[in-house]
Amino acid sequence: MDINNLIINSLIYILPAYVTNAAACIFGGGKPLDSGKLFMDGRRIIGNGVTYRGTFFGLLCGVIAAILEGIFFNLNIVGNIAFYYHVFEWACVGLLLSLGALFGDMLGSFIKRRLGFTQGRPAPLLDQLGFVLFAILFAYPFAPIPWNMIILLLIITPLVHLFSNILAYLLGIKKVWW
Numbered sequence: 001m002d003i004n005n006l007i008i009n010s011l012i013y014i015l016p017a018y019v020t021n022a023a024a025c026i027f028g029g030g031k032p033l034d035s036g037k038l039f040m041d042g043r044r045i046i047g048n049g050v051t052y053r054g055t056f057f058g059l060l061c062g063v064i065a066a067i068l069e070g071i072f073f074n075l076n077i078v079g080n081i082a083f084y085y086h087v088f089e090w091a092c093v094g095l096l097l098s099l100g101a102l103f104g105d106m107l108g109s110f111i112k113r114r115l116g117f118t119q120g121r122p123a124p125l126l127d128q129l130g131f132v133l134f135a136i137l138f139a140y141p142f143a144p145i146p147w148n149m150i151i152l153l154l155i156i157t158p159l160v161h162l163f164s165n166i167l168a169y170l171l172g173i174k175k176v177w178w
Contacts, residue, residue, distance in 0.1 A: 010149045010156070015069060016094035017101035017135035020062030022164060024102065026173055027061075028054025033106070039113070046109045047119050059098050066094020085143070093143040100138030104131040122178040128158040 030053040034045035070090025085093060108130035112123050132153055136145070162178075169177040 006148060006152055007156070010145075010152045012069060012073075013143075013145055013149065014097065014132060014135065014153050014157075016062040016066040017097040017132055018160065018164075019065040020058040020098040020101040020135075021105060021131050021161075022168075023061035024050075024054040024058030024105065025168065027057035030054075039110075041114065043113045043116075045113070046106055047113055049119055050106050050109050055102055058102055059095075062098030062101065063091055063094045066090045066097070069094070089143075093139050096139040096142060097135040100135035101131040103138070104134030107134065120176060125158065127178075128161040129154060132157045 028049070028051045030051045032044075032046065032048045033050045033052060033055060034047070037045055039045045067087060067090060070085060070087035073090075074087060108123065108126050111126060112121070115123075117123060136150055136153065165174060166177050168174040
């Protein structure tokens with residue numbers, strides 16, 4: 001597979017996780033998932049950044065993105081993709097990618113609270129790679145991808161994450177550029 005197809009196929013595969021991560025931020029707010037509870041170290045379990053609303057809409061938008069991919073690619077509008085699923089399979093893979101992305105983000109927040117990071121403070125690589133790594137781990141048993149796609153996603157995701165955060169900041173969706 002040439003580099004262009006590798007990049008395109010990798011982005012097609014991970015798109016539901018990217019959408020989930022963005023939608024959780026865009027639609028977040030409200031009651032935190034940890035309900036303000038403290039962990040045994042006296043710090044919040046996850047913090048205010050992970051909410052019921054963000055989790056719900058992140059999951060919903062990620063699955064919708066996967067279903068739309070399934071419809072689009074099953075119409076053979078774009079050829080030469082590395083994997084082929086029926087729309088239902090796209091939805092299932094999208095659900096797994098979305099759940100993994102949300103879990104990775106929550107785990108990242110949990111780790112940041114243990115390390116004493118304040119809400120919203122960046123943790124380079126943890127913020128960018130946690131969600132994508134767990135998205136791949138959750139979906140891999142049912143929709144495995146080759147190692148070169150995994151490595152590429154781990155390389156390009158920090159760049160995509162940074163670009164999308166800067167864009168969200170410029171659009172007024174985020175209060176900070178990171």
